């Protein structure tokens with residue numbers, strides 16, 4: 001039997017030549033390959049990092065590699081603390097649960113949010129006993145119309161949940177000003193906006209805490225995975241508690257093996273109601289979940305972060321090129337507005353059609369020509385069975401038009417000149 005390092009080396013050589021099927025098709029064949037809207041920007045390095053951790057690492061579940069990834073992530077995106085979970089949706093759930101506990105929000109307190117976006121931004125509010133208060137969108141950035149926010153503020157408003165549309169933020173200065181004037185928190189769903197800057201600062205600078213997704217379509221991917229970041233240490237401890245069964249103990253990786261734990265008092269008199277020594281590992285301060293990632297996801301994340309500058313640059317390039325090509329051939333179509341202070345890192349390339357007829361024709365044309373399209377997610381979430389009880393969808397006319405008029409193409413970092421040339425050749429055959 002070969003030594004394990006030789007086996008891993010052989011596997012690496014194999015993977016350089018034999019790409020797994022789930023990797024975005026890197027040798028694009030015009031007319032045969034699909035122009036996928038996104039996919040993991042991986043090569044053999046991510047797979048080798050995962051395999052090496054799985055085979056030779058010390059931890060199956062969140063351990064040393066997750067911990068390293070969290071630290072590197074905080075450093076890259078400018079927050080003090082980051083905590084990895086198993087998805088962006090889990091990140092939202094834990095984020096709101098922790099904020100509610102930390103700030104002492106009551107059931108029924110209100111969070112302002114757009115009715116158009118990803119469902120688990122809104123479900124996290126409801127699942128934590130808070131009330132989503134919707135603000136209709138505008139047709140420039142497609143975010144909630146910041147001019148309408150003030151009308152929706154009440155004595156119970158505790159926060160606003162900002163989820164920049166496909167990476168492109170609303171006026172963050174205006175939101176910050178309102179939050180100071182009315183004393184509520186600005187919370188970020190950064191699942192689609194990793195890397196976006198406002199006034200040359202990370203968006204996380206404007207948020208009390210924010211969530212990220214590492215699902216394959218997103219800026220970086222760990223397969224499944226998510227992150228929650230903040231500058232507040234106590235909040236970070238609550239993130240750990242809510243996602244690790246509700247327990248109080250926050251030892252990670254080899255700290256789990258310390259006889260006295262990270263706190264130094266593992267065996268102590270932790271409970272007022274129990275007159276004796278108890279193990280900190282089994283003290284429960286929140287009613288939590290199990291939303292932990294595996295350690296191999298942390299090692300994939302570390303490789304992905306090392307590519308982030310390249311991903312950021314390529315996503316911006318893909319968006320501007322795809323947008324310019326398509327707008328050049330289609331009448332009645334617009335791109336979205338990028339506000340002056342934003343340096344947007346795109347999740348996709350959004351388009352606004354003048355009417356439903358154009359959207360239906362154009363989407364069908366692109367799909368037939370193997371160019372993948374996506375709706376802007378659910379459209380108005382209040383149209384959907386699980387959400388219709390939250391408010392009357394008729395109050396949000398702009399949101400109701402999203403399914404009629406909006407779609408997006410990819411802004412994937414994988415696109416190269418072959419892809420751009422193919423899209424251009426397809427668009428040349430479009431008939432207005």
Ligand SMILES: Cc1ncc(COP(=O)(O)O)c(C=O)c1O
Nearest residue numbers: 087088089118191192213214215
């Ligand atoms: C804005 C936004 N929030 C949350 C999520 C959920 O992330 P995940 O798929 O990792 O659960 C997504 C998913 O695409 C998203 O786009």
